[in-house]
Amino acid sequence: MTTTKSKVVYSPVFTDGAEFSIPTFKLLKQDGKLYKSAKAPDLDKDKALRIYRAMVTTRILDERMLAAQRQGRLSFYMQCTGEEAAVVGSAAALDDGDMIMAQYREQGALAYRGFTIDEFMNQLFGNEMDYGKGRQMPVHYGSAKLNYMTISSPLATQIPQATGYAYGQKMAGDGQCTITYFGEGAASEGDFHAALNMAAVHRVPVIFLCRNNGYAISTPAAEQFAADGVAPRAYGYKMDVIRVDGNDILAMYQATQEARRLAVEDNRPVLIEAMSYRLAAHSSSDDPSGYRSKDEEAVWREKDPILRMRLWLESKKWWSEDEEKDLQETMRREVLETMKRAQKRPPPPLDTLVTDVYDEVPPHLAEQFEKVKAHIRKYPDEYPKSAEHAKGGA
Amino acid sequence: MTKMNMLQAINSALDTAMAANDKVLCFGEDVGVFGGVFRATSNLQQKYGKARCFNTPLVEQGIIGFANGLAAQGSVPVAEIQFADYIFPAFDQIVNESAKFRYRSGNLFNVGGLTIRTPYGGGIAGGLYHSQSPEAYFAHTPGLKIVVPRNPHQAKGLLLGAIHDPNPTLFFEPKRLYRASVGEVPDEDYRLPLGKAEVIKEGTDITLLGWGAQMEVIEHAVERAEKDGISCEVIDLRTIMPWDVETVANSVLKTGRLVISHEAPLTGGFAGEIAATIQERCFLYLESPIARVTGIDTPFPLVLEKEHLPNQLKVYEAIKASVEF
Numbered sequence: 126m127t128t129t130k131s132k133v134v135y136s137p138v139f140t141d142g143a144e145f146s147i148p149t150f151k152l153l154k155q156d157g158k159l160y161k162s163a164k165a166p167d168l169d170k171d172k173a174l175r176i177y178r179a180m181v182t183t184r185i186l187d188e189r190m191l192a193a194q195r196q197g198r199l200s201f202y203m204q205c206t207g208e209e210a211a212v213v214g215s216a217a218a219l220d221d222g223d224m225i226m227a228q229y230r231e232q233g234a235l236a237y238r239g240f241t242i243d244e245f246m247n248q249l250f251g252n253e254m255d256y257g258k259g260r261q262m263p264v265h266y267g268s269a270k271l272n273y274m275t276i277s278s279p280l281a282t283q284i285p286q287a288t289g290y291a292y293g294q295k296m297a298g299d300g301q302c303t304i305t306y307f308g309e310g311a312a313s314e315g316d317f318h319a320a321l322n323m324a325a326v327h328r329v330p331v332i333f334l335c336r337n338n339g340y341a342i343s344t345p346a347a348e349q350f351a352a353d354g355v356a357p358r359a360y361g362y363k364m365d366v367i368r369v370d371g372n373d374i375l376a377m378y379q380a381t382q383e384a385r386r387l388a389v390e391d392n393r394p395v396l397i398e399a400m401s402y403r404l405a406a407h408s409s410s411d412d413p414s415g416y417r418s419k420d421e422e423a424v425w426r427e428k429d430p431i432l433r434m435r436l437w438l439e440s441k442k443w444w445s446e447d448e449e450k451d452l453q454e455t456m457r458r459e460v461l462e463t464m465k466r467a468q469k470r471p472p473p474p475l476d477t478l479v480t481d482v483y484d485e486v487p488p489h490l491a492e493q494f495e496k497v498k499a500h501i502r503k504y505p506d507e508y509p510k511s512a513e514h515a516k517g518g519a
Numbered sequence: 520m521t522k523m524n525m526l527q528a529i530n531s532a533l534d535t536a537m538a539a540n541d542k543v544l545c546f547g548e549d550v551g552v553f554g555g556v557f558r559a560t561s562n563l564q565q566k567y568g569k570a571r572c573f574n575t576p577l578v579e580q581g582i583i584g585f586a587n588g589l590a591a592q593g594s595v596p597v598a599e600i601q602f603a604d605y606i607f608p609a610f611d612q613i614v615n616e617s618a619k620f621r622y623r624s625g626n627l628f629n630v631g632g633l634t635i636r637t638p639y640g641g642g643i644a645g646g647l648y649h650s651q652s653p654e655a656y657f658a659h660t661p662g663l664k665i666v667v668p669r670n671p672h673q674a675k676g677l678l679l680g681a682i683h684d685p686n687p688t689l690f691f692e693p694k695r696l697y698r699a700s701v702g703e704v705p706d707e708d709y710r711l712p713l714g715k716a717e718v719i720k721e722g723t724d725i726t727l728l729g730w731g732a733q734m735e736v737i738e739h740a741v742e743r744a745e746k747d748g749i750s751c752e753v754i755d756l757r758t759i760m761p762w763d764v765e766t767v768a769n770s771v772l773k774t775g776r777l778v779i780s781h782e783a784p785l786t787g788g789f790a791g792e793i794a795a796t797i798q799e800r801c802f803l804y805l806e807s808p809i810a811r812v813t814g815i816d817t818p819f820p821l822v823l824e825k826e827h828l829p830n831q832l833k834v835y836e837a838i839k840a841s842v843e844f
Contacts, residue, residue, distance in 0.1 A: 257623065267624050286584050286587045292585065293588070296544075482661050
């Protein structure tokens with residue numbers, strides 16, 4: 126059985142897809158004014174300010190925690206800087222009950238959902254209040270109550286999982302969908318292809334949000350793929366696709382809102398390619414001066430998505446300089462004070478070494494754990510984090 | 520009770536699970552209307568609809584990624600990988616995702632509902648890529664359970680046990696026995712425990728340990744050895760991870776001898792792990808070195824399959840050598 130409906134030709138005709146050109150959707154200019162023929166989406170003041178606060182919170186958290194990493198307080202950090210509109214704008218267009226399966230640079234979505242500074246800090250310091258029980262490196266957040274799947278380091282594994290999760294939502298008929306975030310580098314992984322193809326074949330309510338930020342660590346997008354971005358791949362899967370100015374909060378919000386409608390009402394998966402720029406290093410372990418110029422970065426600094434939104438809010442008289450100053454000061458203080466508190470909290474108890482591998486600790490692991498504890502009891506000074514916890518037992 | 524072969528027993532287990540809970544879904548390559556290349560999912564699509572039993576595109580990493588997401592959402596996916604030889608594109612999803620989902624999230628999320636079914640093993644003239652026994656790769660990954668049944672009754676009870684177990688489980692099906700092994704199988708829902716070995720036959724001189732299709736080989740070797748007057752205790756491990764150390768150790772404390780047999784190659788095979796643990800537990804009771812009768816360290820051959828495989832004659836020789844040590 127053939128699956129093509131193509132017309133027949135009688136000489137070898139090749140095609141390179143050049144006839145397809147994907148436009149970029151924009152609404153907001155850098156000065157905070159709308160483009161001439163653009164119309165702002167339906168976004169009330171409360172929601173607009175919730176979005177803005179989440180973006181500013183993310184920026185301040187990132188600045189402060191990178192500094193903390195430089196001071197040696199923290200082992201590792203990753204910033205969302207420059208991509209706040211792409212992440213928060215898309216998350217804000219969803220229902221809070223929709224599942225978010227992110228890559229690792231999407232703390233803005235979590236901030237929007239209401240993850241508190243205290244919750245961020247507990248994970249970053251891996252203390253006894255970290256939901257992940259101190260098992261993962263910093264920025265691997267997760268929240269069951271906020272429907273934010275715990276981050277996993279391997280790239281792109283979350284993409285086919287999002288297809289499966291959304292298939293389950295469709296079966297449950299609860300009117301929810303899943304969004305999954307990934308970079309243009311991760312889109313080279315086989316899991317990306319598997320996920321989009323399966324979603325299209327099975328008509329799954331999932332939104333694939335590619336943050337095309339120009340770099341996969343040091344590898345520029347031009348060395349990642351020959352095509353015009355990631356978006357054209359959607360044609361191959363027969364999937365709806367849109368390319369959006371990722372630094373344009375209004376465009377990101379409206380595009381995702383429309384994508385969600387297609388996903389939930391028509392079971393049509395959607396690919397969104399958000400064009401942006403990773404203004405910060407890949408992580409605290411990376412130094413971009415080895416692979417890109419300050420001039421290039423300066424061009425994108427001029428396109429700051431947060432400033433763009435602020436100017437729009439001010440033009441609507443929804444925001445003032447005083448409110449800005451107050452938010453900046455309040456957030457900086459909260460981040461600093463919360464960090465100090467979180468840093469002082471004790472590490473997770475010793476038994477978290479062996480719990481959650483299975484639903485219950487199996488006998489062979491219980492036996493290994495007893496040996497570990499006996500060893501710590503023998504050398505308590507060598508294991509200051511857990512000597513106290515090792516006291517119980519045979 | 521109905522007389523069934525192993526495929527019918529597996530089909531019955533899936534049917535039972537799907538009838539009891541509409542969150543149970545079966546999918547994989549050719550699993551839908553065709554019922555799978557071995558027909559383990561026959562009639563399930565007809566009975567439960569296309570949404571619950573369906574074909575997937577030909578992409579193993581996608582099948583397991585999709586299954587992980589479904590399980591995290593609260594569904595109960597039973598994913599089929601058509602041959603265990605083709606599970607490796609999904610290795611990352613199984614080893615880095617399924618196995619670590621609960622641990623890395625501090626139990627906020629889990630994929631405990633996941634079961635992966637896949638036919639394994641040789642003896643069917645399948646050559647390199649339709650014969651492998653990859654259980655040891657997965658046994659090296661904390662967080663997974665690994666189960667292998669030896670006959671139809673075990674297959675249904677263990678598969679239902681795996682589907683209901685709150686941990687991601689790999690269920691390796693001995694495809695050589697799919698139609699060759701026939702027995703009485705209860706029609707109703709019954710679940711055999713995971714992590715429990717079964718002493719199939721009691722004896723006093725030597726312990727024979729295996730799993731899956733190798734149990735049949737061991738039983739033939741034992742018949743021969745018993746004619747020589749050697750009393751053999753035979754244990755089916757059933758669950759490779761976590762494995763039942765107590766049952767095996769208690770047996771070896773009694774017999775003083777142990778022969779372990781599996782089809783997978785010797786080096787890094789699971790028999791090595793068992794031997795290391797049992798010599799620790801039973802060191803002063805051992806009458807002879809623990810023996811391993813396994814495939815040799817080559818890719819799986821085709822024409823010389825018989826020479827490669829640990830057949831009953833090789834197991835019999837190992838029993839004799841152990842007793843005469």
